Amino acid sequence: MALEPLPKRRVLNIEMLVSLGALLVSWQVASLFLPEFVLPGVQLIFQEFLKMAREGTLFSDTLLTLYRIVRGLIVGFIVGAFLGIAMGTAKKTEHYLIPIVNFIMGIPALSWTLIVILWFRGTETRILVLMLAISFPVFAHSVLDAVKGVSKEWMEMTLVFRPTRGQVYRMLILPSIIPHILTAWKVTVGFAVRVVIVAELVGASTGVGFRMLQQQSLLNMSGVLAWTLVLVVSGFGMQFVISKMESRLLRWRPTLSS
Amino acid sequence: MSSPKWNPACSGGAPPYLLSMPKIECRNLTKVFRIHGQSFEAIKGLSFEVAPGELVAVVGKTGCGKSTTLNVLLGLERPTHGRLAIDGREPYSDFDFFRGKLSVVFQTDRLLPWRSVLQNTTYGLEILRVPQPERVKKARYWLEKVGLTQFENAYPHELSGGMRQRVGIARAFSIDPEVLLCDEAFGHLDEVTANKLRADFLQLIRETKKTSLFITHDIDEAMELGERVLVLGRPARLLMDVQISQTLKEDPARRAELKARIVRAIESDEPAEQG
Numbered sequence: 001m002a003l004e005p006l007p008k009r010r011v012l013n014i015e016m017l018v019s020l021g022a023l024l025v026s027w028q029v030a031s032l033f034l035p036e037f038v039l040p041g042v043q044l045i046f047q048e049f050l051k052m053a054r055e056g057t058l059f060s061d062t063l064l065t066l067y068r069i070v071r072g073l074i075v076g077f078i079v080g081a082f083l084g085i086a087m088g089t090a091k092k093t094e095h096y097l098i099p100i101v102n103f104i105m106g107i108p109a110l111s112w113t114l115i116v117i118l119w120f121r122g123t124e125t126r127i128l129v130l131m132l133a134i135s136f137p138v139f140a141h142s143v144l145d146a147v148k149g150v151s152k153e154w155m156e157m158t159l160v161f162r163p164t165r166g167q168v169y170r171m172l173i174l175p176s177i178i179p180h181i182l183t184a185w186k187v188t189v190g191f192a193v194r195v196v197i198v199a200e201l202v203g204a205s206t207g208v209g210f211r212m213l214q215q216q217s218l219l220n221m222s223g224v225l226a227w228t229l230v231l232v233v234s235g236f237g238m239q240f241v242i243s244k245m246e247s248r249l250l251r252w253r254p255t256l257s258s
Numbered sequence: 259m260s261s262p263k264w265n266p267a268c269s270g271g272a273p274p275y276l277l278s279m280p281k282i283e284c285r286n287l288t289k290v291f292r293i294h295g296q297s298f299e300a301i302k303g304l305s306f307e308v309a310p311g312e313l314v315a316v317v318g319k320t321g322c323g324k325s326t327t328l329n330v331l332l333g334l335e336r337p338t339h340g341r342l343a344i345d346g347r348e349p350y351s352d353f354d355f356f357r358g359k360l361s362v363v364f365q366t367d368r369l370l371p372w373r374s375v376l377q378n379t380t381y382g383l384e385i386l387r388v389p390q391p392e393r394v395k396k397a398r399y400w401l402e403k404v405g406l407t408q409f410e411n412a413y414p415h416e417l418s419g420g421m422r423q424r425v426g427i428a429r430a431f432s433i434d435p436e437v438l439l440c441d442e443a444f445g446h447l448d449e450v451t452a453n454k455l456r457a458d459f460l461q462l463i464r465e466t467k468k469t470s471l472f473i474t475h476d477i478d479e480a481m482e483l484g485e486r487v488l489v490l491g492r493p494a495r496l497l498m499d500v501q502i503s504q505t506l507k508e509d510p511a512r513r514a515e516l517k518a519r520i521v522r523a524i525e526s527d528e529p530a531e532q533g
Contacts, residue, residue, distance in 0.1 A: 153364070153366065153368050154368060154370060156329075156332070156334055156368075157362070157364065157368040158381075158385070159332075159333075159334060160332050160334075160360055160361065160362050161357070161358070161381070161382045161385040161386065161433065162353065162354055162356055162357035162358070162385070163385045167385055171381070171384065171385070172370075175370070175372045176372075178372075250372075252371055252372045252373070252374075252413045252415075253371070253415075254413075254415040254416075
């Protein structure tokens with residue numbers, strides 16, 4: 001069938017450049033009237049970036065923080081997806097497990113940060129457990145809902161062919177829950193960035209959070225802002241990767257514009 | 259075995275169901291659901307037989323238990339009483355025996371949106387572990403039969419309702435089932451599309467000589483498609499069992515007369531006088 005190709009949406013468009021440019025200009029103007037430790041000029045923040053790049057911390061600490069997030073979320077996802085599928089396919093398991101999952105989900109991320117510091121030794125272990133603790137309940141819940149939402153009609157259609165259990169999971173359940181899994185990742189990544197920074201601030205000697213704390217204790221506002229920008233951009237970067245995966249994995253989906 | 263096997267060479271045009279073991283045998287089938295503590299009878303003592311290769315239409319009011327009967331046939335529901343057997347085996351208790359033996363064309367297409375037309379057609383073959391080249395070959399054959407060859411890479415949302423139903427038909431035929439079931443398969447399509455699809459479908463059934471059960475609420479459709487029509491009451495039980503000969507199909511007066519009898523039987527919910 002001759003389908004019209006959709007107009008390609010560009011990541012950078014004129015409107016976006018205008019609004020970001022306006023923000024930059026007003027920042028620069030405001031910085032002329034405010035002391036440097038409150039609102040440093042754009043050029044100072046840029047110089048800070050150059051310094052961070054020269055010292056190597058810009059790349060090593062950013063990559064380390066990203067690595068901690070991704071590693072923790074992958075472990076959290078494996079645990080959460082396993083629990084979600086178990087709960088979604090056996091009603092009894094759900095009744096037993098859901099109170100525990102909800103209880104863990106109710107514990108604030110900040111409490112977890114303090115708990116893992118008291119429970120575990122070593123920065124990496126602490127952050128891994130923290131990421132696991134904050135992410136797996138979210139993944140478990142979204143996978144559970146997704147599995148429960150697998151269309152009964154498709155299930156009947158599939159059962160008529162008499163599939164094995166494995167085939168039902170692989171050919172029906174897994175493809176139906178992928179959209180929900182990707183949404184869960186998007187939500188969790190944003191959350192994880194915020195939590196990992198706090199963890200690094202409190203209990204690490206490496207990573208973006210630690211660098212920010214360092215700059216703050218030196219009263220270097222440009223440094224704090226430069227690292228903050230790194231975080232914002234990293235967050236966008238991860239969301240972008242997930243969106244790319246989404247459009248690849250879900251290319252079968254009808255789009256609103258088509 | 260004492261009962262003779264039907265031999266097409268010497269049957270002399272006698273209806274096959276008189277000469278052979280039934281393909282589908284339904285004896286006193288009853289299905290009771292419990293909804294909010296209340297019992298609800300969907301099927302009440304339904305009995306009928308279908309001979310191998312027969313094309314039977316089942317007609318009845320909406321909500322008369324037709325779909326429940328279909329689900330029992332598919333092994334998705336367990337009968338409360340009575341027995342329903344295909345080839346002497348019960349689809350629910352002998353679930354895995356029916357691997358690759360049954361196909362359905364549902365009321366809605368039930369295509370998987372993440373699979374292309376070709377991949378939807380190979381779905382059943384994939385479950386039956388038919389090797390990749392062979393299943394693509396079979397799927398393409400059936401897509402050609404339903405006239406969708408050039409759409410094999412399209413996704414379901416890119417097709418019209420009629421085209422999607424055609425993919426559903428190709429998917430059902432692709433596994434070469436022994437029994438083909440249809441549940442209001444053309445009910446939600448516009449009349450022109452439905453007529454065309456009905457004719458094509460009938461052609462495929464005749465070519466493949468599959469034992470088929472066609473469930474519908476449309477009396478005209480039942481008389482058009484079926485070689486025999488079973489009329490169900492509500493709850494589902496047999497009110498009428500009529501042979502539809504080719505001469506009857508071509509005689510508007512007799513058709514109208516039969517339709518009136520079927521309508522009367524359904525309305526009164528009483529077994530009709532045989533005539």
